[in-house]
Amino acid sequence: MDESEPVRQIYDHKDLAEFLESSAFQDIWDFVERLNCSVRGLSGDALAGPRVPATSLVTAELAALKELAAEVELLPAETGRFGNRAFRTWFSQLQERTPRFTEELLVKSDQTKRYGPDLQAYFLGAFGDPMRIDYGTGHEASFLLFMFCLHRLHLFRAEDFPELVLSVFPAYLATTRYLQQRFTLEPAGSHGVWGLDDYVFLPFLFGSSQLIGKDTEVPPVAARDRELVLELAPKYLYFDTIRFILETKRGPFAEHSPTLYDISGLENWSRINAGLLRMYKAEVWSKLPVIQHIPFGILIPFRSAARTSTERLPAGS
Template identity: 45%
Template structure:
């Protein structure tokens, strides 16, 4: 009679139940002996030898290491959390701009935001609340209006701003792009920005009143940084929503100084901001500015945000055009020059290839919203949550006496 075969070596898994004969009681799982509990190489159930995996090497590297950690290029799960925070954000309401009263104490503005708590403090502070209220007021002033609709005559301040923007547009034609093979960042933009820096002080003095009795002309020390940061970064050769926010902050400063009044707000949007948008699109195309801190495919747009806020306000209560009308190419072709939102969609379709739902999924989702009123309120909430409360965007925002840090 042959001896029974030897037991196979014990593995990590052992049977939880055994088949017993009919004349024997079912097995009972008992507590392992103490010597087995103290031995990590034996199974706690059957006492057989185990083969535990080797301990992890603390010096070993993960299987995937990104070449460059993106700043805020959010994956879908982060986008979901971001959307939830936007839903909980209250809709910003129009607020009158509090005037800055003399005596003035102007000084060079400085950075203050270094953490998410600082950004949250800013949007809830006096400066953040009134700045966001100023943006909401501009949005309200353009409700139901086309760009070509009559508006109050331009004030001397707005006339000077428009002429300055026209001059900046003409400089792009005078400074052609340098030949290069890289996709982004034409070096000629630095030459354009250098000329802007050289003329910026005279530009500010053209806008400010010549009467120096109230020392308003001394405000150039605070106005210049916001103005220069409105057109992109000459070292990185990029542009994004942070630079756009600086332009809005510059207008906010002029409003606090009493140079822009509430009756000017429709003209500020339909004449000044539209001209600024034309300039920035020309700079983006000619000098191939890189998107600054873009969310990529998970964001609203690579460069701009405020045109979607103002543009959605223009289309509120429109008889024929709905949010889903952005998918109609005939509507985009015939009405993009009158409505900023449609202009933004047409520009995106011009510079990006492929299906719209793939390269701009957020805008594609927004097109399913039933009316423009909801789109506009959502855009204002998103501007607060995705721009003014994001440290990578507002960490370069400046605070002085006109926009104080509390």
């Protein structure tokens, strides 16, 4: 294995506890909070269009990956298996494409190729597991770390964070939703009916931030009205994700998504957003089965001591 290749560092609860107390995690959590704050009160149509060159590059790659998935011939379903093995064929194509894609990003960031393995690791980890044929919040977290690395490489500045949340992240959601349906990916680490969602968390967090201050115009209880959900979905990640749930699950909303149903009974979006932020740390980043597969390298070291010199990270990170 190349010394520069990111490696797994979390194997048990002791490792996880160390990570959660590290400066690396504090940097990641600060990034989450800043993304969350960046879209407060912003609808999805608030952006006039891509301002950052990397946005077009990333969204185009995500769209291409979605098109490739549509071209992969499905294999006969196996008795007792949830996912379609053809997902592995698509994943092989992802592995072939990713080095070229990350090299293009590094050219735009004016950084050396030494950061390529980090970008590749987090991008490859964002679409599911080819052996288990599943997808969950750990893979979503890997895409968050990919975006974090784009910021560390100065491809997205703090003032560009709304573009990350409202342009790049929705493109990622569109691709992963297609993968879930096309290859019937099994939910990884799902809490079942009492979980927030089978596959994702961040669109609820960022989406609730978009709605802060809009309690009169769009009250939380609107999530219980299918027509309102469809009307609001194009503007708000929260309602777009509920729309997807309503399209893919059968039965009453209160039965297949009781946690989301209960949340819609709260009085304002500010309270919902604050609760989801706490829940995200507790139910995703503090869970060993979810976080144990995340690798650590140069851009995201496991321990602060891993930064042996200021030259290891791009200046200003």
